[in-house]
Amino acid sequence: MTPARRRTTLAILALAVGGFAIGTTEFVTMGLLPQIADGTGVDIATAGHYVSAYALGVVVGAPLIAVAAAKAPRKGLLMGLMAFFAVAHVAILLADSYSTVMAARFLAGLPHGAFFGIGSVVAASLVSHHRRTAAVAAILGGLGVANVVGVPVATLLGQRFSWHLPYVLVGVIAALTVVAIGLFLPHQPPSGEESMRAEMRALRRVQVWLALLIGVVGFGGMFAMYSFITPTMTELAGLDERYIPWVLAAYGVGMVVGMVLSGRVANRVGVLKGIIGALGLIAVLLAVFGWAAHTLWLAVVMVFVLGLLPSVVVPLLQTRLMDVAHEGQSLAAALNHSTLNTANALGAWLGSIVLAAGWGYGAPSLVGAGLAVLGVGVAALSAVLERRSHRAAAGRVEAPTVQGMGDCAVAAPSETAATPSP
Incomplete structure (x- = not known):
């Protein structure tokens, strides 16, 4: 490995460590709700607000930071985001009440989307074009x-x-991520094209909104089922609750495998086709999950696949947003994570509705299948509009070329027509 390649690998690894920290804090609250509820003097239902507070921080922080810091050098910005993230987490030592924990979790969520969005743009810039999705x-x-x-x-x-x-x-x-980024990530000055106005122009593009909508409805389907994975496995599959961490670990292994496969999918079939294909498979998986969950080993296998398929889609969708946003890449990439947290809320809400209606624990996955099908429809619409746009652009290029040929452009067809057949 050349020194330049090694430095690039270490830079991307430093950003991945930041992703590890974010992923841990995002999901660990769900496993500690009873302890946090006892520690802050609230019931478990109220403690669930701590999860929502973090998600709200992500939704609010991602677009605001991406736009406000559009002209900031990206290396310094990434270090600043992780430093803020670190302080917000250490400050939780002082939090011992509902209001203080809510504030701490909201503040901790603010850098989440911007870090992943801007970090993705930076990682893509460090490698060749065909390796962007893998980065x-x-x-x-x-x-x-x-x-x-x-x-x-x-x-x-x-x-x-x-x-x-x-x-x-x-x-x-x-805090260690801040140090690693400082050591290994090369200087990332603004290109001169970034500005608040340029970032906001991305929101004028239909394809950006379609990509964001794919995330909302497509991933809403996955969250409709996964939000209730514990009662689903215990009630339908008959799994003892103490083995639930192993099921969640299977989901996590699927996520890792999906991330590894994502770059290969992008290179083999293309970004948009990969999104459509994976969402279609998610729809099928969710449609049969309620039936399959009655067989324990099959349910565990499907949870693994449920971790894999969406994790193939996330980098593809991130790359898609960067492609269609043009000068507004940082904002669009950050909005992807706001979108995924919105999908989380949407899926969990719809799943809770069918459960409250008494339809059973197999019903949320059927709701999820419907949402995934909608995601396929939005992605297909995006592909159709893009194809039409390319055809229109090709027509505009050809027209001036023909007009610029003057009399020769008119004479050519006549000469061809006058040529006798052999």
């Missing part, structure tokens, strides 16, 4: 590793010692 997948792969290693270990530490401890450890990892 983006490497950063997002930190989320998968977090679900396999970070979340189970952090949950165990929180249960045995203090619920504050996992968040403090995440803050330490974030």
Whole structure:
């Protein structure tokens, strides 16, 4: 490996460690809700607001930071985002009430989307064009590793010692990420094209909104089922609750495998075709999950695949947004993570509706299948519009060429017509 290639690998790895920290804090709260509820004097239902507070921070912070910091050097911005993330997590040591924990979780969520969005743009710029999706997948792969290693270990530490401890450890990892980015990421000055106005222009593009809509409805389908994975596995598959962490680990392993495969899918079939194909498979998987979940081993296999397929789509969708946003790449890439958190809320809400209606734990996956089908429809519409746009552009290029040929352009058809057949 050449020194330049090694430095690029270390730079992307540094960003992936930041993704690991973010993935751990995003999911560990769900495993520690009873402990956090006891520690802050609220019931578990109210403690669920702590999850929502973090998600709200992601939704709010991603677009605001991407636009406001459009002209900031990207290396310094990424270091600043991780430094803020670290402080917000260490500060949770001072949080011992509902209001203070809500504030701490909201602040911790603010850098999430901007870090992944801007980090994805930076990672793509460090490698050749055909390796962009693989580079983006490497950063997002930190989320998968977090679900396999970070979340189970952090949950165990929180249960045995203090619920504050996992968040403090995440803050330490974030601080180490700041150091690693400073050491390995090359200087990333603004190209001169970035500005708040340029970033906002991305929102005028129909394809940007279609890509974001794919994320909302397509991933809403996955979250409709996964939000209720624990009762689904215990009620339908008959799994003892103490083995649920192993099921979640299977999901995390699927995420890692999906991130690895994503770059290959992009190179083999293309970004948009890959999105359509993976969403179609997700729809099929969710449609049969309620039936398959009655067989334990089959349910576990399908949970693994459910981790794999969406993780193929996320880097593809991130790359798609960067492609169609043009000068607004940072904003569009950051909005992708706002979109995924919106999908989380949408899917969980719709799933809770069918459960409240008494339709059983197989119903949320059917809702998810319907949402995934809608995602396929939106992606197909995006492909059709893009094809029409390319044809129109090709026509505009050819027309001036013919007109510029003058009399020769008129004479050529006549001469061809006058040529006798052999």
